[in-house]
Amino acid sequence: MKVALGVLAGLSILASTGLASAQADWPRKPVTLVVPYAPGGYTDSVGRITARYLEKALGVSVVVENRAGAGGIIGTAYVAKAAPDGYTLCVCSVGATSVAPVAQKTDYDPMKDLLPISIVSTIPQTVIVGKSLPISNMTELIAYAKANPGKLNYGSSGAGGLMHYSVALFQVRTGTRMTHVPFKGGAPATAAVVSGEVQLSFTNMTDALPQMEADTVRAIAVTSVERSPFAPNLPTVAEAAKLENYSAESWNGIIAPAGTPEPVVKKISDALAKMVDDADAKKAMATAGATGVFTTPAEFKKRIGDELAQWAILVKEMKGGK
Amino acid sequence: MMDVLGLLAHGFTVAGTPQNLFYCLVGALCGTLIGVLPGLGPVATISLLLPATYALDPTGAIIMLAGIYYGAQYGGSTTAILMNIPGESTSVVTALDGHRMAQQGRAGEALAIAAIGSFFAGCVGSLVIALAGPPLAGIAQKFESPDYFSLMLLGLVSAVVLANGSVFRAIAMILLGLLLGLVGSDINSGLTRMTFGFLQLSDGVNFVAIAMGLFGVAEVVSNLETRGEKKGQIARIGSLWPSMKTLLATKWAVMRGTLMGIAFGILPGGGATVASFSAYALEKKIARDPSRFGNGAAEGVAAPEAANNAAAQTSFVPLLTLGIPTSATMALMIGALTLHGIAPGPMVLTRQPDLFWGLIASMFIGNLMLVVINLPMIGLWVKLLNIPYRMLFLVILVISGIGVYSVNNSVFDVYLTLAFGLLGYILRKLDAEPAPLLMGFVLGPPMEENIRRSLIISQGDFMVFLQRPISLTLLLAAAALLISVALPFIRKRRVEVFKDESAI
Numbered sequence: 012m013k014v015a016l017g018v019l020a021g022l023s024i025l026a027s028t029g030l031a032s033a034q035a036d037w038p039r040k041p042v043t044l045v046v047p048y049a050p051g052g053y054t055d056s057v058g059r060i061t062a063r064y065l066e067k068a069l070g071v072s073v074v075v076e077n078r079a080g081a082g083g084i085i086g087t088a089y090v091a092k093a094a095p096d097g098y099t100l101c102v103c104s105v106g107a108t109s110v111a112p113v114a115q116k117t118d119y120d121p122m123k124d125l126l127p128i129s130i131v132s133t134i135p136q137t138v139i140v141g142k143s144l145p146i147s148n149m150t151e152l153i154a155y156a157k158a159n160p161g162k163l164n165y166g167s168s169g170a171g172g173l174m175h176y177s178v179a180l181f182q183v184r185t186g187t188r189m190t191h192v193p194f195k196g197g198a199p200a201t202a203a204v205v206s207g208e209v210q211l212s213f214t215n216m217t218d219a220l221p222q223m224e225a226d227t228v229r230a231i232a233v234t235s236v237e238r239s240p241f242a243p244n245l246p247t248v249a250e251a252a253k254l255e256n257y258s259a260e261s262w263n264g265i266i267a268p269a270g271t272p273e274p275v276v277k278k279i280s281d282a283l284a285k286m287v288d289d290a291d292a293k294k295a296m297a298t299a300g301a302t303g304v305f306t307t308p309a310e311f312k313k314r315i316g317d318e319l320a321q322w323a324i325l326v327k328e329m330k331g332g333k
Numbered sequence: 334m335m336d337v338l339g340l341l342a343h344g345f346t347v348a349g350t351p352q353n354l355f356y357c358l359v360g361a362l363c364g365t366l367i368g369v370l371p372g373l374g375p376v377a378t379i380s381l382l383l384p385a386t387y388a389l390d391p392t393g394a395i396i397m398l399a400g401i402y403y404g405a406q407y408g409g410s411t412t413a414i415l416m417n418i419p420g421e422s423t424s425v426v427t428a429l430d431g432h433r434m435a436q437q438g439r440a441g442e443a444l445a446i447a448a449i450g451s452f453f454a455g456c457v458g459s460l461v462i463a464l465a466g467p468p469l470a471g472i473a474q475k476f477e478s479p480d481y482f483s484l485m486l487l488g489l490v491s492a493v494v495l496a497n498g499s500v501f502r503a504i505a506m507i508l509l510g511l512l513l514g515l516v517g518s519d520i521n522s523g524l525t526r527m528t529f530g531f532l533q534l535s536d537g538v539n540f541v542a543i544a545m546g547l548f549g550v551a552e553v554v555s556n557l558e559t560r561g562e563k564k565g566q567i568a569r570i571g572s573l574w575p576s577m578k579t580l581l582a583t584k585w586a587v588m589r590g591t592l593m594g595i596a597f598g599i600l601p602g603g604g605a606t607v608a609s610f611s612a613y614a615l616e617k618k619i620a621r622d623p624s625r626f627g628n629g630a631a632e633g634v635a636a637p638e639a640a641n642n643a644a645a646q647t648s649f650v651p652l653l654t655l656g657i658p659t660s661a662t663m664a665l666m667i668g669a670l671t672l673h674g675i676a677p678g679p680m681v682l683t684r685q686p687d688l689f690w691g692l693i694a695s696m697f698i699g700n701l702m703l704v705v706i707n708l709p710m711i712g713l714w715v716k717l718l719n720i721p722y723r724m725l726f727l728v729i730l731v732i733s734g735i736g737v738y739s740v741n742n743s744v745f746d747v748y749l750t751l752a753f754g755l756l757g758y759i760l761r762k763l764d765a766e767p768a769p770l771l772m773g774f775v776l777g778p779p780m781e782e783n784i785r786r787s788l789i790i791s792q793g794d795f796m797v798f799l800q801r802p803i804s805l806t807l808l809l810a811a812a813a814l815l816i817s818v819a820l821p822f823i824r825k826r827r828v829e830v831f832k833d834e835s836a837i
Contacts, residue, residue: 049672049741078742081535088532115523164790170523192789193520195782199676208477208790 364404
């Protein structure tokens with residue numbers, strides 16, 4: 012008995028020192044970077060660019076693992092439940108982190124179960140309208156929507172997605188009413204604006220840019236807090252429509268399971284801080300249509316908190332309004 | 334025309350990269366292999382290989398999968414001629430005269446005619462895609478939601494009309510497919526439905542799991558039951574060079590077969606099997622001496638072989654331009670493209686010109702490869718028939734297990750595959766074709782999406798489907814098809830002729 016206890020005590024000491032040294036000399040084995048979407052998509056590209064950089068910076072291989080499903084919820088939930096040892100990380104996105112937890116049920120609480128490390132890329136949405144509409148700026152859009160309630164159809168990538176909620180938020184804030192027409196993905200929704208099947212869309216800039224270049228749609232604003240370097244002459248919705256704090260931006264960020272040791276988080280954060288200036292990573296991000304970004308863990312956490320609050324109010328109003 | 338040539342030339346630079354040449358060769362080899370082996374068809378093979386293409390770029394993937402499909406048309410004729418065992422349902426009629434020729438000591442001649450006919454038809458078929466693709470895609474770009482709905486409806490109706498066996502069963506299978514397609518998230522509210530609380534089902538049932546289960550696993554299981562007794566005599570091959578006289582005599586048969594194949598490939602619900610049966614029937618009908626057929630008529634080999642290969646190529650036209658599958662094989666191609674985030678349809682031509690033109694160019698290259706693979710190496714392929722099936726099936730099951738897991742790293746999908754394997758086996762026992770089920774599953778979700786979107790935009794007015802000329806035309810075509818199946822004359826022909834290529 013005593014022997015057994017002694018062994019147990021010895022083991023636990025060993026285990027605790029093992030844990031401490033595991034933190035100090037992290038990483039000692041390959042790190043898994045979960046992409047909660049299918050390969051080939053936008054988040055997947057961002058994930059692979061990040062993995063390639065981290066591999067170089069950390070000196071171990073970083074394996075990308077796609078766990079797609081339920082708009083990113085499945086992969087994000089998987090990471091939320093993973094061992095918080097720094098060997099399982101997630102390239103999460105705004106949908107599953109900031110929107111889904113308030114819009115539907117997820118078995119993780121982003122503020123409690125996730126440890127945000129840094130946003131790595133952002134894409135603003137672009138407000139595009141059909142060329143046949145007599146609308147060339149946000150003020151005219153609001154006036155037109157008010158004069159023709161329910162007449163304007165807006166395309167989205169699907170119910171509950173950012174392309175839907177950003178317009179829903181816009182309607183609540185401006186007192187307008189338009190008809191929601193969901194598509195399967197942002198690209199067909201953008202194509203529908205081109206063909207005239209719907210009149211407008213708050214669509215991802217990656218989908219909007221080629222159409223803007225081909226002059227098949229009219230872009231009138233971006234939804235981010237600041238103007239986008241990809242289209243610097245477009246005002247933000249906040250400034251053009253006088254909507255303070257209006258922000259709907261698609262981001263991808265590296266998130267660890269809550270409880271991941273501080274030194275590990277610092278190592279990853281330090282590496283990501285350098286990635287944003289790395290020429291190769293920058294170029295790769297631009298090719299994918301993204302802007303490389305760095306935030307501190309605290310900034311990232313605050314942002315998720317703000318977004319959750321913004322969408323929670325909206326969801327409440329949408330439910331109450333019906 | 335010059336435009337097309339320029340684009341085609343660009344396609345050759347895409348298809349001609351060492352990487353894509355390799356995928357083309359792998360596809361052609363795989364196709365020949367499964368064509369030679371009775372019991373394994375292109376549908377099963379493509380569904381088994383779907384997850385593997387995940388690692389490739391979309392162009393390479395589709396080049397390889399297409400190679401399997403038309404490669405099987407070549408391989409299938411080999412065993413049909415030499416052993417009277419059609420490797421594919423598309424070669425059933427080839428065996429009639431081809432094996433007789435072999436028995437008369439003209440096996441080499443029959444094989445050469447089949448290969449040359451296939452090659453010619455394959456090249457013409459590819460040319461048709463190149464020429465017909467862009468204008469068709471141009472029309473398709475005018476499509477709005479109501480038109481898409483009507484198009485999908487037409488596709489489903491043709492799947493019923495042209496399915497093998499009982500119309501009742503075909504409708505039942507389509508409905509089952511539509512039901513399975515409903516599982517997932519409601520597009521307008523984002524709420525999940527029919528998922529029984531499984532989060533893994535909230536994006537719908539995994540396409541790879543369904544296809545692999547219904548076609549791959551179920552095929553293995555039912556083959557295990559019946560395999561073993563089919564061992565035929567292998568005829569001696571003899572000279573591989575047909576006499577000039579025979580070649581000239583089959584010239585027109587090849588032309589007619591090619592035309593039949595092109596037409597049946599483009600029509601929804603057609604496909605290579607129907608094309609080869611019809612081409613044979615036509616040859617027999619117009620021959621001066623019909624009694625030669627069944628007794629080693631070279632035309633009876635040339636025409637159906639040309640037809641099945643031409644149809645295998647041109648069935649890509651509706652897929653790549655309209656985004657609708659004309660057969661189970663094409664439904665799998667949709668799945669493959671979707672896995673890579675490409676929505677098949679008119680946008681493929683403008684957004685993915687490399688894929689479109691690369692695929693067409695690869696078909697020319699692939700057809701040439703196939704002639705080389707098939708003629709000199711024929712002895713090797715015949716030897717393959719000695720592989721014990723129990724080993725082969727074991728390998729197939731293990732590969733499919735790994736494959737389906739690797740798509741989403743999800744064990745749930747492996748269980749799903751098993752469940753669908755069981756369903757597929759039961760359906761086979763009930764003589765119910767799984768092909769219409771797959772068509773329903775693939776066409777159902779976009780059909781729902783488009784009808785609901787049409788009605789949102791029209792504010793609930795169903796007249797929108799009749800007011801748009803494209804939509805109206807498609808609906809009328811669907812109605813005409815439905816009426817035609819009720820006519821006794823066509824019904825009789827249908828029973829004789831129509832067998833979907835997945836019916837192997």
